[in-house]
Amino acid sequence: MNSVVLQQPGTIVFGEDSIQQLAECRFITSSEQILMLVATPLLGALAPSVEAIKSSGKKVELVEYNFPGEPTFAQFDTLLAISEKFNPDCVVGVGGGSVLDCSKLLAALTGNTQKLAEVVGIGILNGRNRKLICVPTTSGTGSEMSPNAILLNEATLAKSGIISPYLVPDACYIDPALTVSLPAKLTAETGMDALSHCIEAFTNKFAHPAVDTYALKGIELIAANLQRACENGKDMEARAALSLGSMYGGLCLGPVNTSAIHALSYGLGGKFHVSHGLANAILMPEVLRFNMIASPERHAQLALALGVEQQSSDETTALAGIEKIAAISKACGIPQHLTEIGIGKEDLSELADIAMNVTRLLKNNPREVTKADAIEIYTKLL
Numbered sequence: 001m002n003s004v005v006l007q008q009p010g011t012i013v014f015g016e017d018s019i020q021q022l023a024e025c026r027f028i029t030s031s032e033q034i035l036m037l038v039a040t041p042l043l044g045a046l047a048p049s050v051e052a053i054k055s056s057g058k059k060v061e062l063v064e065y066n067f068p069g070e071p072t073f074a075q076f077d078t079l080l081a082i083s084e085k086f087n088p089d090c091v092v093g094v095g096g097g098s099v100l101d102c103s104k105l106l107a108a109l110t111g112n113t114q115k116l117a118e119v120v121g122i123g124i125l126n127g128r129n130r131k132l133i134c135v136p137t138t139s140g141t142g143s144e145m146s147p148n149a150i151l152l153n154e155a156t157l158a159k160s161g162i163i164s165p166y167l168v169p170d171a172c173y174i175d176p177a178l179t180v181s182l183p184a185k186l187t188a189e190t191g192m193d194a195l196s197h198c199i200e201a202f203t204n205k206f207a208h209p210a211v212d213t214y215a216l217k218g219i220e221l222i223a224a225n226l227q228r229a230c231e232n233g234k235d236m237e238a239r240a241a242l243s244l245g246s247m248y249g250g251l252c253l254g255p256v257n258t259s260a261i262h263a264l265s266y267g268l269g270g271k272f273h274v275s276h277g278l279a280n281a282i283l284m285p286e287v288l289r290f291n292m293i294a295s296p297e298r299h300a301q302l303a304l305a306l307g308v309e310q311q312s313s314d315e316t317t318a319l320a321g322i323e324k325i326a327a328i329s330k331a332c333g334i335p336q337h338l339t340e341i342g343i344g345k346e347d348l349s350e351l352a353d354i355a356m357n358v359t360r361l362l363k364n365n366p367r368e369v370t371k372a373d374a375i376e377i378y379t380k381l382l
Helices: 018-024 040-055 073-086 097-109 184-202 209-231 236-253 260-272 276-292 296-305 314-331 345-356 371-380
Strands: 011-014 033-039 059-065 090-095 131-136 148-153 158-163 171-174
Touching (some): 011 018, 011 236, 018 040, 018 131, 033 040, 040 059, 040 090, 059 073, 059 097, 073 097, 090 097, 097 131, 097 148, 158 260, 171 236, 184 209, 184 236, 184 260, 184 296, 184 314, 209 236, 209 296, 209 314, 260 276, 260 371, 276 296, 276 314, 276 371, 345 371
Parallel strands (some): 011 171, 090 131, 131 171
Antiparallel strands (some): 148 158
């Protein structure tokens, strides 16, 4: 059995209304200056926690995050300037993946001689001397559990990954109640992103039994509850299941990470500004059809976790699972074709070139992906 490194926050608080415990977190009570980066729609929900922290004598710098789309290097530098001026002991991020990724990097780069462009890649970041707490409000990127942060380099239109154990938060508070106000569209897109994390971990070339348990349970939870949450955002049972499934997906990101679905999505996000979850959702069925022949038994197990009944063979079971994913995606209102989001045949070669550069993810795929393969996958989705 190959070795695997599992990294996760030292404190994980999960449950409805768990945000009410935030002010009592030891990483806050042991700090004097706390920077809170909060997505605009969450300011009201966070107000009681902010007041509780302030009333304990702490100085709080509340920074509103309202950048559209994925954060760019320039936008992060704007946030970093605020953080450098305030000089916090602790950074708290409250929001979706973009907010959490920026918060993780703020905690790592505030007071650090390294610059953002210098830490892009795996294991380059040299440390973090600010405490870090993440509070996800989508289900989701799983960023609250992972050593990853992704920003958009606007100069190259490339999505850049910073991967380091120093980006794993000290604590995270996962409160399903904070996801209730999430619109159906974002619920669907972020839910499919979480599903892709679990699926790509399980079908990964470097899949590991220590991670498979998280991946399979995450697949089961998300597949059974995503449509429910999209149809009724106040369904707390479905919301809690999605939050838990997203958490499991986040736990998969460090040890084995994602593969070709994510790699092929990078150009959609970088060049066409398609949301991360939407890009993954559109690509997922076709990439899985491509991968399935490399490991039909593994993909059949995936299908069973999705709730599909065993068919006459692993291949037919796996294909039924892929159809189930497509059906969930369609039922949640997600476009099924690239042309629906403004991408045409003339764009495919460039998208494939971008994907081929994401070698840190392509190396994980169970089947080698060439540029011609990538173009063929994209073509089938037109």
